[in-house]
Amino acid sequence: SLQDKLSGAFKTLKGKGRITDVNIAATVKEIRRALIDADVNYKVAKEVTDRVKQEALDRKVKVAVEPGQLFTKIVQDELTHLMGGTAKNVNITGSPAVILIAGLQGSGKTTFSGKFASYLKKQGKQVMLTAADVYRPAAITQLQVLGEQIGVDVYAEPDNKNAVDIARNAVAEAKSKGKNIVIIDTAGRLAVDEIMMQEVEDIKKAINPTEILFVVDSMTGQDAVNTAKAFNDRLNFDGVVLTKLDGDARGGAALSVKAVVDKPIKFMSTGEKMEDLDIFHPDRMANRILGMGDVISLVERAQQAYDEEDAKRLNKKMRENKFDLNDFLSQLEQIKKMGNVKDLMGMIPGMGKAVKDLDIDNDSFKPIEAVIKSMTPKERENPDIINGTRRKRIANGSGTSIQQVNNLLKQFDQMRKMMKKMNKLQGAGRLGKMFG
Numbered sequence: 001s002l003q004d005k006l007s008g009a010f011k012t013l014k015g016k017g018r019i020t021d022v023n024i025a026a027t028v029k030e031i032r033r034a035l036i037d038a039d040v041n042y043k044v045a046k047e048v049t050d051r052v053k054q055e056a057l058d059r060k061v062k063v064a065v066e067p068g069q070l071f072t073k074i075v076q077d078e079l080t081h082l083m084g085g086t087a088k089n090v091n092i093t094g095s096p097a098v099i100l101i102a103g104l105q106g107s108g109k110t111t112f113s114g115k116f117a118s119y120l121k122k123q124g125k126q127v128m129l130t131a132a133d134v135y136r137p138a139a140i141t142q143l144q145v146l147g148e149q150i151g152v153d154v155y156a157e158p159d160n161k162n163a164v165d166i167a168r169n170a171v172a173e174a175k176s177k178g179k180n181i182v183i184i185d186t187a188g189r190l191a192v193d194e195i196m197m198q199e200v201e202d203i204k205k206a207i208n209p210t211e212i213l214f215v216v217d218s219m220t221g222q223d224a225v226n227t228a229k230a231f232n233d234r235l236n237f238d239g240v241v242l243t244k245l246d247g248d249a250r251g252g253a254a255l256s257v258k259a260v261v262d263k264p265i266k267f268m269s270t271g272e273k274m275e276d277l278d279i280f281h282p283d284r285m286a287n288r289i290l291g292m293g294d295v296i297s298l299v300e301r302a303q304q305a306y307d308e309e310d311a312k313r314l315n316k317k318m319r320e321n322k323f324d325l326n327d328f329l330s331q332l333e334q335i336k337k338m339g340n341v342k343d344l345m346g347m348i349p350g351m352g353k354a355v356k357d358l359d360i361d362n363d364s365f366k367p368i369e370a371v372i373k374s375m376t377p378k379e380r381e382n383p384d385i386i387n388g389t390r391r392k393r394i395a396n397g398s399g400t401s402i403q404q405v406n407n408l409l410k411q412f413d414q415m416r417k418m419m420k421k422m423n424k425l426q427g428a429g430r431l432g433k434m435f436g
């Protein structure tokens with residue numbers, strides 16, 4: 001993965017006490033190759049690495065820091081910058097705000113429409129969904145099922161084959177019902193074609209949307225960028241939604257789309273369930289790519305699904321480096337309930353790599369839980385006191401091996417170290433909400 005290759009590139013620098021022109025050149029070359037392998041557009045990869053190189057050269061004499069660290073920071077900053085710098089809002093002003101959803105078939109438009117509606121509803125907005133996909137008979141039903149699930153009205157005209165009319169009528173209906181936001185889910189095709197483009201362009205003209213969101217499957221790599229370009233040339237959309245980031249998508253799409261079409265990525269979709277939606281934070285994505293995990297997203301997700309007080313307490317503990325095995329255990333319990341275990345585990349610092357190739361389900365946690373439960377409260381609070389004798393007792397008590405106990409303690413230790421690093425890099429957690 002990109003993450004592995006970048007760590008490989010940084011290893012080149014490890015142990016080297018000084019940054020020299022030679023090791024900068026070698027490292028930058030490796031970083032560029034890693035980016036291109038990860039499906040980053042060639043021009044974009046060249047631009048980034050040129051900037052990284054310049055930064056490294058400029059700073060090599062001024063900064064007395066381990067070269068690997070300096071490079072990590074520079075690459076992290078560049079990746080963040082490349083993906084748009086800061087999180088960007090969706091404009092939901094207007095009565096109603098009209099959000100047009102466009103993209104290829106199967107990219108995840110309908111799923112995202114449902115997620116976005118649910119997200120807005122949770123913020124107290126009156127939302128209406130519109131089924132403007134007139135080609136697939138099942139499309140209307142799909143949206144209706146989602147609407148029912150999340151408790152949002154769905155506007156549909158099953159006998160009308162004119163998507164432009166449906167969109168126009170839907171906006172009028174939303175207005176008369178006093179809705180705050182109407183989301184128009186459109187039809188896509190398997191590849192960019194003229195009929196689809198013309199239709200969505202006609203819808204745009206007819207309803208003058210507040211915001212057009214382009215939905216793209218991040219698994220499609222370089223194609224994602226080409227598709228984004230084709231849609232943007234025609235629609236001049238306002239933002240991008242990256243879907244299927246839970247799969248083994250290489251990071252390339254996220255890295256290139258913003259640079260190529262110069263439109264911000266606003267959301268990322270990480271699963272099929274309605275709650276698998278996150279605001280896109282370029283800095284967090286950069287951290288994730290660099291293997292640092294995404295604690296803040298994890299905490300936010302926990303906060304959304306569970307007790308807010310509890311999540312705040314946890315976030316505070318993470319920031320103060322007081323996260324202990326009791327917290328770890330209660331996190332595991334929550335994670336199990338949140339679904340998409342692998343994806344969530346990947347957000348824990350230091351765990352990303354460990355879980356990537358594993359076949360994880362909820363049962364996979366059983367030995368870990370057994371080990372922690374066999375510890376005394378003191379041991380959970382302060383794992384450093386767990387010596388050889390205690391390890392043996394815990395292994396016996398939990399029906400595991402000393403090896404398993406050792407592994408858990410080692411992983412937990414790594415996790416705490418990563419959290420410390422994250423805290424240093426990121427400062428205090430930013431749990432800002434996008435829509436007030």
Ligand code: GDP
Nearest residue numbers: 105106107108109110111243244269270271272
């Ligand atoms: P549309 O044709 O653009 O409306 O795409 P759909 O919303 O119908 O999604 C196509 C398929 O992708 C469905 O099976 C969805 O459940 C699935 N899907 C959508 N978003 C995601 C995601 O973020 N992750 C995963 N794993 N699957 C997704």
Ligand code: MG
Nearest residue numbers: 109110133139
């Ligand atoms: Mg659809």
